[in-house]
Amino acid sequence: MDRSVDEKRPSLTARARERRPLLLVVPAGLLLAAFLAYPLQGILRESFQRDGGIGLLVEDTYYLERGWFTLWQATVSAALTLLLAVPLAWLLACHAFPGKRTIEAVLMVPFVLPTIVVAVAFSALVGPSGVANDLLTRIPGIEEPPIRILNTVWAILLAHVFYNVAVAGRIIATGWRGLDSRVEESAAMLGAGPAARFFLITLPALRNSLLAAASLVFLFCFTSFGVVLILGGPQFGTLETEIYRESLFLFRLPVAGALALAQLVVTFAAIVINARLQQATPQRTEARSTTPWDRKSAALGAAILALLLLLTAAPMAALVERSFHGGDGYTLRYYTMLDDNVRGQALFVAPIEAVRNSVVFALATVAVALPVGTLAAIGSVRARSTLAEALVQLPLGVSSVTLGLGFLVTMDQPPLNLRESPALVVIAHSLIAVPFVTRTVSARLRSLDPRLRDAAAMLGAGPARTFFAVEAPLLKGAIGVAAVLSFATSMGEFGATLLIARPEYPTIPVAIFRYLGQPGALNYGQALAMSTVLMAVTGSTFFLAERLVRVRTGGVS
Amino acid sequence: MTGLSVRGATFRAGGREILSDVSLDVVPGETLALLGPSGCGKTTLLRIIAGLEAPSAGVVAFDDRDVSNSPPHRRGFGMMFQDHALFPHLDVGANVEFGLKRARWPEPRRRERVQELLDLVGLPGFERRRIDRLSGGERQRVALARALAPEPRLLMLDEPLASLDRSLRERLAGELREILGRLAIPAIYVTHDQAEAFALADRIAIMNSGRVTRVGRPSEVWEHPETEFVARFLGMGNVVSGEREPDGWVRTAFGRFGPVAGPAGPARLLLRPEGVTLVTAPGDGVAEGIAEAVAFGGERTTVTLTAGGQRVEFSLPSSAELPARGEPACVSVPQIQELAQ
Numbered sequence: 001m002d003r004s005v006d007e008k009r010p011s012l013t014a015r016a017r018e019r020r021p022l023l024l025v026v027p028a029g030l031l032l033a034a035f036l037a038y039p040l041q042g043i044l045r046e047s048f049q050r051d052g053g054i055g056l057l058v059e060d061t062y063y064l065e066r067g068w069f070t071l072w073q074a075t076v077s078a079a080l081t082l083l084l085a086v087p088l089a090w091l092l093a094c095h096a097f098p099g100k101r102t103i104e105a106v107l108m109v110p111f112v113l114p115t116i117v118v119a120v121a122f123s124a125l126v127g128p129s130g131v132a133n134d135l136l137t138r139i140p141g142i143e144e145p146p147i148r149i150l151n152t153v154w155a156i157l158l159a160h161v162f163y164n165v166a167v168a169g170r171i172i173a174t175g176w177r178g179l180d181s182r183v184e185e186s187a188a189m190l191g192a193g194p195a196a197r198f199f200l201i202t203l204p205a206l207r208n209s210l211l212a213a214a215s216l217v218f219l220f221c222f223t224s225f226g227v228v229l230i231l232g233g234p235q236f237g238t239l240e241t242e243i244y245r246e247s248l249f250l251f252r253l254p255v256a257g258a259l260a261l262a263q264l265v266v267t268f269a270a271i272v273i274n275a276r277l278q279q280a281t282p283q284r285t286e287a288r289s290t291t292p293w294d295r296k297s298a299a300l301g302a303a304i305l306a307l308l309l310l311l312t313a314a315p316m317a318a319l320v321e322r323s324f325h326g327g328d329g330y331t332l333r334y335y336t337m338l339d340d341n342v343r344g345q346a347l348f349v350a351p352i353e354a355v356r357n358s359v360v361f362a363l364a365t366v367a368v369a370l371p372v373g374t375l376a377a378i379g380s381v382r383a384r385s386t387l388a389e390a391l392v393q394l395p396l397g398v399s400s401v402t403l404g405l406g407f408l409v410t411m412d413q414p415p416l417n418l419r420e421s422p423a424l425v426v427i428a429h430s431l432i433a434v435p436f437v438t439r440t441v442s443a444r445l446r447s448l449d450p451r452l453r454d455a456a457a458m459l460g461a462g463p464a465r466t467f468f469a470v471e472a473p474l475l476k477g478a479i480g481v482a483a484v485l486s487f488a489t490s491m492g493e494f495g496a497t498l499l500i501a502r503p504e505y506p507t508i509p510v511a512i513f514r515y516l517g518q519p520g521a522l523n524y525g526q527a528l529a530m531s532t533v534l535m536a537v538t539g540s541t542f543f544l545a546e547r548l549v550r551v552r553t554g555g556v557s
Numbered sequence: 558m559t560g561l562s563v564r565g566a567t568f569r570a571g572g573r574e575i576l577s578d579v580s581l582d583v584v585p586g587e588t589l590a591l592l593g594p595s596g597c598g599k600t601t602l603l604r605i606i607a608g609l610e611a612p613s614a615g616v617v618a619f620d621d622r623d624v625s626n627s628p629p630h631r632r633g634f635g636m637m638f639q640d641h642a643l644f645p646h647l648d649v650g651a652n653v654e655f656g657l658k659r660a661r662w663p664e665p666r667r668r669e670r671v672q673e674l675l676d677l678v679g680l681p682g683f684e685r686r687r688i689d690r691l692s693g694g695e696r697q698r699v700a701l702a703r704a705l706a707p708e709p710r711l712l713m714l715d716e717p718l719a720s721l722d723r724s725l726r727e728r729l730a731g732e733l734r735e736i737l738g739r740l741a742i743p744a745i746y747v748t749h750d751q752a753e754a755f756a757l758a759d760r761i762a763i764m765n766s767g768r769v770t771r772v773g774r775p776s777e778v779w780e781h782p783e784t785e786f787v788a789r790f791l792g793m794g795n796v797v798s799g800e801r802e803p804d805g806w807v808r809t810a811f812g813r814f815g816p817v818a819g820p821a822g823p824a825r826l827l828l829r830p831e832g833v834t835l836v837t838a839p840g841d842g843v844a845e846g847i848a849e850a851v852a853f854g855g856e857r858t859t860v861t862l863t864a865g866g867q868r869v870e871f872s873l874p875s876s877a878e879l880p881a882r883g884e885p886a887c888v889s890v891p892q893i894q895e896l897a898q
Contacts, residue, residue, distance in 0.1 A: 451642035454609050457629035458636040459656030459707060465630075469655070473646045 039406025114492025
């Protein structure tokens with residue numbers, strides 16, 4: 001026997017061996033400490049200053065009204081989203097139909113679109129000179145644009161539903177697939193009709209999934225920035241847009257900080273509730289068999305699908321159409337002008353520079369977030385540390401404008417004087433991307449049979465060797481998806497970037513926003529063209545990710 | 558070369574003692590079956606020996622050297638897992654070759670060895686097959702080939718046949734026995750199936766709630782189960798209580814059996830299944846009761862007798878004049894043993 005026991009190694013107790021993987025979480029921990037905890041501490045200090053801050057907040061009813069409106073619109077958005085998401089979940093969980101995978105992917109596209117693109121797309125669809133009004137005014141007898149929802153709360157709510165319906169539908173569908181169909185069948189044997197079965201059996205059983213979906217949509221809408229800023233106009237401020245206004249235009253950082261704190265309390269509560277509910281949802285792996293169609297349910301299903309596809313496709317189609325639409329017919333002008341640097345325009349640089357900046361920032365974000373997030377996932381899953389895992393998810397609870405504000409108040413002086421550096425944008429984007437990377441990788445890691453590692457160890461492979469020879473090949477797909485996700489996150493990030501990006505390094509979303517702020521059809525046209533480009537980039541990265549998920553090797557049950 | 562020696566292995570988790578002070582030895586060339594109901598700690602013991610789990614107390618030694626502090630990949634032990642744990646991203650050949658690469662075998666020898674092992678387990682030419690294209694039995698064979706390839710100094714098998722259907726299980730058990738018999742290393746075979754343990758093992762260790770309660774050759778254990786747990790676990794459930802009389806005979810609700818030496822007082826008796834026959838009259842050494850159930854089972858029929866609230870079952874030839882349900886019946890029991898509580 002040539003393999004003898006190596007006794008020169010220092011003997012480690014099993015407990016210490018179990019803790020050792022936590023070292024892999026250290027890079028993520030350092031990133032969070034320097035660029036999340038430290039900025040938040042800055043906001044906290046700012047908001048408790050003598051003149052203003054928290055004190056001003058409770059005295060002035062203006063801020064209370066803003067807070068109330070923020071809560072109200074997020075709640076209504078979540079409710080409206082669920083109204084459409086439940087029928088979608090029913091289709092996804094209970095029925096098979098041709099092109100299901102493709103349709104599901106198409107419906108998911110809005111969720112991966114940057115919020116600024118969503119906002120611009122809706123203005124292209126329902127704005128005064130949008131596609132819908134354009135078509136309607138061609139009908140004889142209609143002179144004025146009949147749809148006037150821009151700068152009303154309806155535009156905000158509609159965009160929020162558009163943005164969230166598919167992801168909410170997916171969450172509910174997952175819970176629905178986990179329901180034992182025999183329970184409904186036995187209810188049917190006891191005389192319950194389809195409606196009674198749905199309301200008495202299915203809906204109560206879906207309670208956790210519904211609440212999980214609702215709390216997630218609430219969270220997104222509560223901190224929604226681009227949509228509210230652009231579609232709502234000045235009279236519909238939420239906490240998020242208010243923080244932005246206070247810090248960039250009114251320079252009242254204490255007030256902005258106090259608003260950010262109030263917002264943080266709500267977002268963390270929503271996250272905790274959401275995490276609890278997701279844990280409580282039983283994960284059944286066996287697929288529920290699909291129900292065959294009868295005439296009634298097929299008609300209903302087709303109607304739901306048509307409505308959802310219309311809601312999804314219309315704004316995107318309108319965006320593309322308007323980006324080629326000049327005052328007098330179709331034109332490529334808005335695209336060809338993207339590399340012109342006209343003096344005195346919205347930007348200091350040619351618009352094409354913004355595209356280049358965005359790509360460079362996105363690649364840099366992948367380079368930072370992917371290794372940091374992957375290591376954190378491996379470390380926390382190996383050490384079975386739910387605390388470490390929760391810690392890495394913390395940035396999810398901090399809205400992007402709050403993050404930007406935190407950087408504004410702390411990164412302009414030692415020890416971290418990065419205000420002038422474009423690296424600050426990459427850091428902000430990475431911070432936002434790391435939780436997604438960690439989630440994606442750790443979910444896959446957990447789905448692997450733990451005995452594969454044991455088997456590798458029994459065959460003489462140490463921890464590092466086991467990782468590279470067994471786990472890494474099985475994680476390839478998930479890491480690919482995580483890379484695509486962090487790329488798309490960076491490309492679309494708007495709130496934080498708007499606060500911290502230097503004028504000479506605008507990104508695509510910032511450039512779009514600047515164009516929107518300028519008068520004239522040409523500026524608006526350029527905004528449409530850039531939004532179309534950004535939609536194409538993020539949309540195609542999403543389809544790439546879907547493909548990666550589909551082709552990833554070795555599904556282990 | 559003294560093989561494996563475990564001393565005082567104890568494992569506590571979540572305030573519960575899963576293993577209590579377990580000691581056992583396995584010498585080279587010997588196969589020891591760890592037999593016990595699920596949850597008795599046999600898999601935990603196996604994982605402690607492998608180094609995949611650290612004991613709360615106790616020592617694992619191999620060839621008189623303490624290996625307790627070596628990580629699993631440095632112990633040189635081989636393990637075949639329940640459900641096999643084959644690497645899904647590697648083909649059959651690469652799975653078998655995995656351990657050879659870790660042990661730095663040179664390339665030509667590796668290829669030779671993979672073929673040799675695949676021949677041994679009856680899968681020649683399977684090198685390039687994908688794992689998800691294999692049947693359950695084929696996976697089991699690949700798992701065995703993979704565990705044996707790097708010439709481990711100890712082989713452990715954790716319920717290797719549990720996930721297979723019955724006919725396949727019986728055939729593979731025979732083949733496993735032959736392969737294990739040819740190995741010159743100690744082997745440990747974990748199972749909850751006593752037939753499998755009898756067929757494969759040179760010695761059996763029966764475990765119950767974290768302790769090894771009985772160790773011996775299969776025939777020894779069968780002939781002298783000694784405790785009620787072991788007797789019941791081996792499928793001998795006819796345990797009755799009674800009172801020992803001064804002449805050494807034990808009076809039970811079914812009749813008198815004996816004699817078994819011992820002081821007068823309460824005693825537990827095992828009515829062994831061997832050589833039982835239907836008789837017409839009660840008497841000493843005959844169990845008398847009401848035939849509560851008569852279950853036809855092909856060649857033999859199981860008759861359940863009750864008396865004084867206790868129940869015993871006898872397997873009798875179906876050809877005999879069997880009692881009808883509810884009628885009294887008498888069965889002669891030639892072999893009895895006293896059991897410890």
